[in-house]
Amino acid sequence: MSGPSTYEPKTGFTRWLDKRLPIIRLGYDSFVAYPTPRNLNYWWTFGAMLSLCLAVQIITGIVLAMHYIPHVDEAFASVQRFKRDVSFGWLIQPIHAVGASMFFLAVYIHMFRGLYYGSYKAPREVLWILGCIIYLLMVVTGFLGYTLPWGQMSFWGATVITNILGAVPLVGESIQVWIRGGGAIDQPTLNRFFSLHYLLPFVIAGVVVLHIWALHESGQNNPTGVDVKSKADTVPFSPHATMKDLFATSLFLILFGVFVFYMPDALGHADNYIPANALQTPPEIVPEWYLLPFYAILRAVDFNVGPIDSKLGGVIAMFASIAVLFVLPWLDTSRVRSMRYRPIARQFFLIFVVVCIALGWCGGQNPGRLIVPATYNATLNWVQGGEVVEQPVQSAGEAGWDEAAAEAEEAMRAQGMTLVATTRTGASVGTVRGVRGGAPQSASVSAPSSDGLEEAITEAKEEHAAAAPYYMVERNIPGTFTVTNLSQVLTAYYFLFFLIILPLLGLRETPGRVPETIAKPVTTQTEGA
Amino acid sequence: MLRKFAIAAAALSAAVVGVAFAAGEAEHPHDYPYSFDSPVGGYDMGQVQRGFQVYQQVCASCHGMDHLAYRHLGERGGPFAVYRVTNHETGEPELHVGQPAHGGTFVEVTDNPYVRAIAEAVIITDADPNSGQPADRPGRISDRFRSPFPNEIAARASNGGAYPVDLSVITLARHGGADYIRSLLAGYDGQTEGVLHHNPYFPGGWIAMPPPLVEGAVPYADGTATTVEQYATDVAAFLQWAGDPHMEQRKKTGLVVLAFLIVLAGLLYLAYKQVWRGESH
Known part of the structure; x- marks a missing residue:
């Protein structure tokens, strides 16, 4: 793709070096002369931003590591000390924390771009898979990094995620103990998470090199998805792509800066400013925003499938949602790369983007x-005045309880008592109560939620508390549509998109007219204008 | 079927309380117009100083602030930062608390008499340098804020089992930040239940901390009203500063950085246009 090298060393030294280590030639061929499709739009500028993000994270991270103490009693305080007392610590720590979010923002846009323009198709399958590996490493690194400040969300996030691994059959528990370095999240966990969090970014950097290598072997895809055919289709990487990337990156940095300087904590969770406490579970445990879609998929599976219980099912769904990306090049059967020329696929893609964002919302x-408002109502029946009668009930054995209770109630009703009910206090013992005489009363209450209904019932009871000791409460629970139900629908679409829609659509869809060359549409467009 | 849904409930006693507050639900804090709310707003240092006074005289008897040292109060951006200015009439140098409108040189915290006085007024238990036995000494500016209790067990034992949390980053650790702290401190409605006090701003509605602020309990030297609400407002501002002491510096730097980036983006755009001129794309 890159063709023969056009580098010509100009000075004596570069000629000497070129014979021994052609590193300048490599740089020149990769980042200067490298032919870039001339029609690349701004969606193609995120690769540059991602390289910048990785560099920023590594540099700020190394400085942080100089001051961070991976000890359960010191970690939280060491981060505070860094922010308060170390020169520019107040700037470096937020850059690292916000930087993680910006990294994921950029990588998601980069991935959606690849999906839309078919950048995963031949001959770029390996390029795409390397990208998936980078993303997977980023997820792991981000998760490990989030545990290091040792706040409540760090600790409990680590607990939840390592618990997930315990769901794996046979080896799950062993893996869980192995990763935690013990039965629970503690000092050994923090130590190894710190070690791995320091290691993985360099692994990412290594895979990024492979990613760029693969890119330069197959050449960049472009918005038309058409292969480069002649020199007219391309421009040199420098200065054309470099300048465009730099301009887009400066806009990205402005957004980055707005968060770092004015909203450094907006993307985090307040609970992570509470030091980790193994004895106190926070009211809600949520991962950082960039992992919320996967968290929603994990929780969407709240039912058992045959021998697979809901916990393992959720784990399988979550891992499958990433694994499916790896095989995507072989799932999409369409011969047209760019969805620009696939009108139907484009609609499904737009729905897919919305689904991913909605999954993120669900995860939080x-x-x-309740997604759809529902009305919960209940009817209270009670007797004003009257005398309460209470009798013990005894059945012959545990199995005979229902029969004995029904019999006892029947006997009371036969005596004209109302509000008859039994309370079971043991395997075969209980009490039957009823009210003799009095005036039967009834009232209805309703509320928009289950908790609200219970409140309304309690309030209604309070009103008549003195005169009416017993109530019959008939609750009418409506069918509901919860966040879990929505997550199930969205998860179904997520998999449907990859496993059914893309494979079938590629065979059936009639694509639009694809231009013959990259240059043709852009040059005719300019001539016409 | 009826039986399935029926519950024969025992008579309700008047003791059943907290009905209006399902667990976790709390009233939304009032949005107080703090000086630090806006993207360019700094701290009102007079307010932060008063807030420190309230912390020192009220909160500090139960709540520690482990991440703060007394020296932090007098460092750049601290409420008691001192600047040396020249008196225009006498020509003599004098100290000025807080950055003057113009001029003034920052006095290092080691030479700050206010911070030294604050630290020395505190009694710190430390190892005696001669015997090694625990002994009391006056505080130094390098000391962390004095912890009211030696450990969590002692803190719980003295507070009916409840643990008075560390306040160093409390405004960051609670949704609503300073507004929440302010509303909570001024929000007690007088209901009690055993050792618990009712407060509509606290999640769940019942808090172990008794109403800490009493009108007139902390005398203000600057003539500010000594009401509970004023105390709550001031101490929340102090806690906001304590959690984010470099905010002013961060916002100022941000302004310069963003201005630079916007100009840079403009120049890069022009350069990009220049490079691509004549290239159809």
Whole structure:
């Protein structure tokens, strides 16, 4: 793709070096003369931003590591000390924390771009897979890094994620203990997480080199998805792509700066400013925003499938949602790369983007939260006045309880008592109660939530507390649509998109007219204008 | 079917309380117009100083602030930072608390008499340099804020089992930040239940901390009203500073950095246009 090298050493020294280590030639061929499709749009500038993000994270991270203490009693305080007392610590720590979010923002846009323009298709399958590996390493590194400040969310996030591994059959528990370095999250966990968090960015850097190598072997894809055919289709990487990347990166840095300087904590969770406490579970445990879609998929599986329980099912779904990306090049059967020329696929893609964002929203919500408002209502029946009668109930054995209770209640009703009910206090013992005489009363209450209904019932009971000791409460629980249900629908679409829509659509869809060359549409467009 | 849904409930006693507050639900804090709310707003250092006074005289008897040292109060951006200015009438140099409108040189915290006085007024238990036995000594500016209790067990034992949390980063650790702290401290409604006090701003509604602020309990030298609300406002501002002492510096730097980036982006855009001129794309 890159063709024969056009580098010509000009000075005596470069000629001498070129014969021994052609490193200047490599740089020249890769980043100066490298032919770039001339029609690349701004979606192609995120690769540059990602390189910058990796560099920023590594540099700030190395400085942080000079001051950070990976000890359960010191970690939280060492981060505070860094921010308060170390020169520019107040700047470096937020850059690192916000930088993680910006890194993921850029990588998601980069991935969606690859999906839309078919950058994963031949001959770029390896390029795409290397990208997936980088993303996977980023997820792991981000998770490890989030545990290091040793706040409540660090600790409990680590607990939840390592618990997930315990769901794996047979070896799960061993893996869990192995990763934690013991039965629970503690000092050994923090130590190894710090070690790995320091290691993995350099692994990422290594895979990035392979990623760029693969890119330069197959050449960049472009918005038309058409292969480069002649020199007319390309421009040299420098200065054309470099300048465009630099301009887009400066805009990205402005966004980065707004967060670092004015909202350094907006993307984090307040609970992570509470030091880790193994004895106190936070009211909600949520990962950082960039992992929320996967968290939603994990929680969407709240049902058992045959021998697979819901926990393992969730883990399988979550890992499958990333694994499916690796095989995507062989799932999409369309011969047209760019969705620009695939009108139907484009609609499904846009829905897919919305689904991913919606999954992220779901991941941050209480799973039981109602999406569609529902009315919960209940009817209270009670007797004003009257005398309460209470009798013990005894059945012959545990199995005979239902029968004995029904019999006892029937006997009371036969005596004209109302509000008859039994309370079971043991395997075969209990009490039956009823009210003799009095005036039967009834009232209805309703509320928009289950908790609200219980409150309304309690309030209604309070009103009549003195005169009416017993109530019959008939609750009418409506069918509900919760965040979990929504997550299930969204998860289904996520997999449907990759496993059904892309394979079938590629065979059936009639694509639009694809231009013959990259140059043709852009040059005719300019001539016409 | 009826039986399935029916519950025969025992009579409700008047003791059933907290009905209006399902666990975790709390009233939204009031949005107080703090000087640090805006993207360019700094701290009102008079307010932060008063807040420190309230912390020192009220909160500090139960709550520690482990991440703060007394010297932090007098460092750049601290409430008691001192600057040397020249008196225009006498020509004599004199000390000025807080950065003057113009001029003034920062006095290193080691030479700051206010911070030294604050630290020395505190009694710190430390190892005696001669015997090695625990002994009391006056505080130094390098000391961390004095912890009211030697450890969590002692703190719980003295507070009916509840642990008075460290306040170093409390405004960052609570949703609503300073507004939450302010609303909570001024939000007690007088209901009690055993050792718990009702406060609509506290998640769950019942808090172990008794109402800490009493009108007039902390005398202010600058004539500011000594009401509970004023104390709450001031101490929340102090805690905001304590959690984010470099905020002013960060916002100022941000302004310069963003201005630079915007100009840079403009220049890069022009350069990009120049490079691509004549290239259809």
